[in-house]
Amino acid sequence: MTWQEVIEHPSLRDLPFKIELNARGQILMSTARISHGEHQATIARLLHEELPHGKVVTEGGVRTRENVKVPDVAWLTPEHWEIARHELACSTAPAICVEVVSDSNTAEELEEKAALYFAAGAQEVWICDAFGNMTFHAPAGQLAASALCPDFPATV
Numbered sequence: 001m002t003w004q005e006v007i008e009h010p011s012l013r014d015l016p017f018k019i020e021l022n023a024r025g026q027i028l029m030s031t032a033r034i035s036h037g038e039h040q041a042t043i044a045r046l047l048h049e050e051l052p053h054g055k056v057v058t059e060g061g062v063r064t065r066e067n068v069k070v071p072d073v074a075w076l077t078p079e080h081w082e083i084a085r086h087e088l089a090c091s092t093a094p095a096i097c098v099e100v101v102s103d104s105n106t107a108e109e110l111e112e113k114a115a116l117y118f119a120a121g122a123q124e125v126w127i128c129d130a131f132g133n134m135t136f137h138a139p140a141g142q143l144a145a146s147a148l149c150p151d152f153p154a155t156v
Helices: 003-008 034-050 078-084 107-119
Strands: 018-021 027-030 055-058 062-064 067-069 073-076 096-100 124-128 134-138 141-143
Touching: 034 055, 034 073, 034 096, 034 124, 062 107, 067 107, 073 078, 096 107, 107 124
Parallel strands: 096 124
Antiparallel strands: 018 027, 018 067, 055 073, 062 067, 073 096, 124 134, 134 141
16 A cells, blocks of 8 residues: 555544554554553643744654654654645654654564654654653664753653
8 A cells, every 4th residue: 555545545544543554565553552642742742842943743654765654743843844744744754753652562663663764864763651751862872862852851
């Protein structure tokens, strides 16, 4: 499948799962706990407060070399927003891509997604664990705090 087919398919519109495509165009679905959504909403709110000059999106697709991946939360610069707002999935990764860990995620999968986001142009990838603890990553490795949003809390 293509990302456009996934978005337009009537039977996939109201699923309670996060949908992504793998490199072969196969649909991947992940379930999430209620706390996952709360972490996602809190991160989005805090990003909006801390970086109001950009745009915060949730569940927005990003085209990667392994098809479309969907960060739970992303922050786009105003310049990137002007391009991405008209796309089905961002042609380049937002400056910040955030993954909120689900029960179905593995450490290997999160590392692979971070690498894909960086290869697609992300400046930082943030990981929020099940307890709301944040880790911040740049292409060179883990950061003590976000360079783009240094006041973002270590726990949400």
